[in-house]
Amino acid sequence: MKNSFSFVKFDHISLSMEIENEVKPDLLYIEVADRIESLIEKETFKIGDKLLSVRALSKEQGISLSTAFQAYYHLESKGLIEARPQSGYYVKFSPQHGREEPTCCKPIDEAVPVSLDEMIASVHTDLRARSKIHFSVSSPAPSLLPTAKLNKAVVQALRESEDSCLNYEDFQGNEVLRQQIAKLAFNWGGVLSDDDIVVTNGCLEALSLCLKAVTQPGDAVAIESPTYYGIFQVMESLGLNVVEVPSHSGEGIDLNYLEDAISRCDIKACLFVCNFNNPLGSLMPDENKKLLVELLTRKNIPLIEDDIYGELYFGKTRPKTCKFFDTHDMVLQCGSFSKSLAPGYRIGWAVPGKYKNKVVALKRMNNISTNTLLQEALSIFLQKGRYELHLRHLRKALHTQCLRYSQAIAEYFPESTRVTRPQGGFSLWIEMDEKIDAFKLHKQALKHNIGIAPGHIFSTQGQFQNYFRISYGLPYTERIDEGIRIVGGLITNYKT
């Protein structure tokens, strides 16, 4: 077998020292697995390579046999390596060996009104009525959520609040919850106080209130392309025009294009998802975020930063936010618990910087305040410090699912298919042969009770007719495997 014994040694000493000094014992196996994974990613270990035996790994790394076994088991669960009977562990899959990444788009360079509602409504209705395998929903499966602990928090909120949470909450939101949300900023290096935060009915309401605070109907707003269709809908409902800025699946928004667009169009605000944009899963490097904020501050354009996926990173550390680089209080950051904890609770927030009073007033005008009970329940849950622990599990699970789905796509989809390699979030963005119409594919998939989100609804300019989004929020099962196989078959046998 070629390459069978090409195992490259770790940097033995430095690795061991790092482990002893910094890593807690129960995370040791992950640390080791991550290092092996990154060597697979860099193709230092290629597909088919044999790995060290469990015993040899244990000895070389100065770790217990059980830790070494756990590390391999973890990599196996991610589908990156496989055990062959009486032989040992072999590299099975490398993200580099999946499909090529999709190409970037070329939007027209002017502001256009949004009118996607009919198409989005049609897709939505289809999916609700008929799909059984939801590749189209970008939220975590309930099995990935801390259901029991959340329920306990709800019951405690009922029991311990003075009036069973029957009274109106403060317009700006539950004070303790706002304190807890402020603390989350620590992870990206931010310093926020509870008074900086406005609690909303989910992230979409936060985006809507922030857009409304800084624009008038008819204004042009820059967004990335492709972008989550919910954002188009908010903009349509506010009568805003859209300037689409190309976004790369790797580094996110094209800053040069944006600078040009600003000089061409009278852009009144930007709305970007810099961390794991849906559907691309791209991650804008922190230095680009800094450049972006500097550019917009120079041009006096407020930036609405949708950071809903920021906590769902697959790398080592939480990426920074644009808010971190915000020297003039002009970034309106938005977030939510909908993607990471409790979609149905509909609790999100805005950190609107100098536009805060305007956003609070708009919140009051819209629906007075967000419901009292679920704010109280989340404040209890967060105060107990459960969120960080849960996020660690969720990130791991999503990363595993992302890799598993990618492998299935590499296996079942035609060679010409291109797929993103997300570094966080929920979605894979798939480019097919340009003759294939994703809306037709969506209709065909529905006949098999499978829901995918066609590229048509991710741009106002029909740029992604041969693209679609698959979300990997559902754990990988045989049913999911079957679903991906069916979609692959539909693409392969597609008749134009």
Next chain:
Amino acid sequence: MKNSFSFVKFDHISLSMEIENEVKPDLLYIEVADRIESLIEKETFKIGDKLLSVRALSKEQGISLSTAFQAYYHLESKGLIEARPQSGYYVKFSPQHGREEPTCCKPIDEAVPVSLDEMIASVHTDLRARSKIHFSVSSPAPSLLPTAKLNKAVVQALRESEDSCLNYEDFQGNEVLRQQIAKLAFNWGGVLSDDDIVVTNGCLEALSLCLKAVTQPGDAVAIESPTYYGIFQVMESLGLNVVEVPSHSGEGIDLNYLEDAISRCDIKACLFVCNFNNPLGSLMPDENKKLLVELLTRKNIPLIEDDIYGELYFGKTRPKTCKFFDTHDMVLQCGSFSKSLAPGYRIGWAVPGKYKNKVVALKRMNNISTNTLLQEALSIFLQKGRYELHLRHLRKALHTQCLRYSQAIAEYFPESTRVTRPQGGFSLWIEMDEKIDAFKLHKQALKHNIGIAPGHIFSTQGQFQNYFRISYGLPYTERIDEGIRIVGGLITNYKT
């Protein structure tokens, strides 16, 4: 004692027969009390009149001694009669003997933009920060709500739903809850199905979505004057102009004025609260509702009907809604559980007639869907049939509170004060000498930790500078009595 024995006999036979045939035993005493109350209202029994002894009442009405006693006790709790030691029961108060009703307003007859936000925000901030006796909040005290039963429903929803209500709910709302809301229409003679209903984050969101569905920024919308300031805020946030139509404390909107206004201004929609308008508590007669709907249908103007107080009637039956008379599906009815069951849950609804698809789309654009858990909890609560029972208690309690507050106002406020005689809802609307500025009074009351809502925020045209609203949602206690006494003192000693 004058009039001591002027007790007028009931129509003995017809009353008894009615009782035997129609009234359930446990409501007998209320039936008897209501009849006595209406005789007091009509001043057939005048203040100071002695009533039949308990024994004589029992004999005359063919009811048990205990039922007769309960009837008097009930009237006493309402403050209408009093027991004098070793003498019997005497009429103590008649609503007719309270203060005169306020005068009607004369708004300017053109559409004007709304710009009340600063004043409203200032009043709100004051009240939140400093008031301890909230005469300014139009919602029921938690002690009037079925807290334990609601909590039980929440826990059951957590326990019995497949995913602990963590997933997104349908955009249009929980189906069973919509069925239950549809059933409520039975009370006003309506026939609705679950598919007619859109669940929202409270009534204000329903109003906002409906307004948005039928207007464009800059359009003129007719509302009654005075009107609840939250409605001005929604209109301000949508960039709408206001045409104020005078409303009488008795019969509500002046239909002749409205017809004139329609011919003068290009009115694109009307938003009226025909049942127990806040702050007037007025009740538009059902025949006027019919005329109103016919007028607007003829003119092709959609009517947004805010029926949030419709269930809180003090009379015998639920008043009809405009929706009842809607032959062309042009009435967009809105309601909520915020005033009758659970303010903090923020669950309301719209019945948008032919504009339904538009309203559902706007709901989805705004915040996807209303939170899953509290919709499920309310659907469980309603399915158990608990709502009707609770409403019966709540109506009784509110009527009693209304009368008690009115009596205290009659006692403590200067002679020249005029006060409404609401037939339902939560508010008393008070007109003072025109030299008195209600905003200054509000500031003075705050120094005593008392919150009232000054008339300034109930009109865009500064028509109610010497008016204010007192809500009687809190049960009548010594503290409340003391609060009203203090406000009365402030008015009496007001220095211009």
